Amino acid sequence: MTVDPDAPALVVRGVSKTYRLWDSPGSRLWVPLLHRLARLCRPLPPLARWLGHKAASKMRLHQALHEVSFSLARGEALGIIGHNGSGKSTLLQIVAGVLEPSSGSVQVNGRVAALLELGSGFNPELTGRENVRVNAAILGLGPAQVRERMDSILEFADIGQFVDEPVKTYSSGMALRLAFAVQVHTDPDILIVDEALAVGDAAFQAKAMAKVGEILANGTTLLFVSHDPAMVRAFCRHAILMDHGQMVMQGTPEDVILEYTRRIHNANLERLGYQQKTRLKRLEDGFGFDDVRVVQASVNGLEHATVNYDAPLEFSLVLRLRPDIANPLLIFDLMDERSTQLCGRRIRLPRVETVRDIPLVVNMRASLQRGIYRVRMRILDSAHVHEHTVLARQEGAPSFEVVDDSQERFTGLFPVPMDIRVGE
Numbered sequence: 282m283t284v285d286p287d288a289p290a291l292v293v294r295g296v297s298k299t300y301r302l303w304d305s306p307g308s309r310l311w312v313p314l315l316h317r318l319a320r321l322c323r324p325l326p327p328l329a330r331w332l333g334h335k336a337a338s339k340m341r342l343h344q345a346l347h348e349v350s351f352s353l354a355r356g357e358a359l360g361i362i363g364h365n366g367s368g369k370s371t372l373l374q375i376v377a378g379v380l381e382p383s384s385g386s387v388q389v390n391g392r393v394a395a396l397l398e399l400g401s402g403f404n405p406e407l408t409g410r411e412n413v414r415v416n417a418a419i420l421g422l423g424p425a426q427v428r429e430r431m432d433s434i435l436e437f438a439d440i441g442q443f444v445d446e447p448v449k450t451y452s453s454g455m456a457l458r459l460a461f462a463v464q465v466h467t468d469p470d471i472l473i474v475d476e477a478l479a480v481g482d483a484a485f486q487a488k489a490m491a492k493v494g495e496i497l498a499n500g501t502t503l504l505f506v507s508h509d510p511a512m513v514r515a516f517c518r519h520a521i522l523m524d525h526g527q528m529v530m531q532g533t534p535e536d537v538i539l540e541y542t543r544r545i546h547n548a549n550l551e552r553l554g555y556q557q558k559t560r561l562k563r564l565e566d567g568f569g570f571d572d573v574r575v576v577q578a579s580v581n582g583l584e585h586a587t588v589n590y591d592a593p594l595e596f597s598l599v600l601r602l603r604p605d606i607a608n609p610l611l612i613f614d615l616m617d618e619r620s621t622q623l624c625g626r627r628i629r630l631p632r633v634e635t636v637r638d639i640p641l642v643v644n645m646r647a648s649l650q651r652g653i654y655r656v657r658m659r660i661l662d663s664a665h666v667h668e669h670t671v672l673a674r675q676e677g678a679p680s681f682e683v684v685d686d687s688q689e690r691f692t693g694l695f696p697v698p699m700d701i702r703v704g705e
Contacts, residue, residue, distance in 0.1 A: 391470025
């Protein structure tokens with residue numbers, strides 16, 4: 282396939298997908314027949330209308346996607362997030378060519394590798410090696426390329442002597458690993474991933490993520506669906522939010538993930554009856570209510586502080602609470618630059634009789650490796666650790682930077698007390 286280096290890798294224009302849902306298996310036969318009879322009976326309008334209504338009553342339409350449009354430049358990585366049933370997988374299947382859209386168009390410029398339902402194309406009667414040859418050929422590799430890459434594929438899959446046994450004797454994990462290995466060794470121009478990085482054990486997952494990172498470093502375009510925000514942040518620079526088949530937001534992963542989280546918590550609060558007049562609203566640094574939120578936050582009197590290793594840090598917060606929170610709680614988390622939670626505390630708060638601002642101070646030391654750190658603050662109604670309702674979530678500020686390089690002191694992000702004896 283000839284690839285135009287100046288053209289976008291992927292252009293999706295107004296893609297919609299509508300499914301017919303039948304009342305019964307027999308409706309698949311009767312509905313088309315009734316429609317044809319209605320057309321034949323056009324000279325008799327009442328009968329034609331009756332036949333049309335009868336046909337419509339036996340079938341329902343479900344719109345899985347509605348007018349989705351976006352484009353991806355070569356080498357870009359786009360994350361797609363949304364709740365189950367929002368249309369994410371349907372969209373990926375249309376881009377991969379597995380499904381035809383009901384309307385709209387998809388323009389793909391380059392070879393596509395789609396990590397969707399891994400192993401679904403394997404013939405269970407063939408051996409793993411034979412399935413590698415067949416699948417690699419389907420993906421566009423010639424016989425010489427397959428022979429050249431066979432050892433790398435089998436080494437990556439790491440299924441040992443089973444490679445020459447029929448796939449029907451494989452465990453599901455072995456088949457998934459082999460399918461993943463084939464896909465990532467085809468030098469794709471566009472890589473489509475639908476939750477496929479959760480294959481295999483922890484060691485293989487780490488290897489799979491490293492391989493995807495290597496592919497992206499070589500300029501491959503990525504279209505990625507995951508329910509893990511950390512993975513979306515790690516691989517993607519842009520993201521879109523899907524909701525009920527529609528693309529409702531496009532932006533940075535941080536902004537899109539925040540809106541996705543807000544919608545989840547908003548639906549939960551409505552279900553629990555926390556919201557009578559107001560909805561959970563977007564704030565500059567997260568989401569919350571006007572009367573449940575962090576209204577002030579600083580570290581050492583600043584929004585962002587620069588400190589040396591082990592310097593004192595004083596976080597000053599003002600929390601606004603309202604009286605209907607039965608068990609108010611603040612979760613105070615320390616995050617690194619990749620939004621990985623490093624540590625945190627659950628801090629019980631007093632109940633209030635009217636809407637009131639509560640001051641709070643957290644002191645700690647900057648016993649951390651060089652880097653930038655920030656705080657995530659969540660106000661909950663939580664009777665105990667396994668039962669809670671999130672009422673506000675804010676992060677980003679305050680933040681601080683540790684400027685000292687402490688690699689001689691310890692490895693990792695922060696030291697843990699250890700008792701070490703050498704030569705005793």
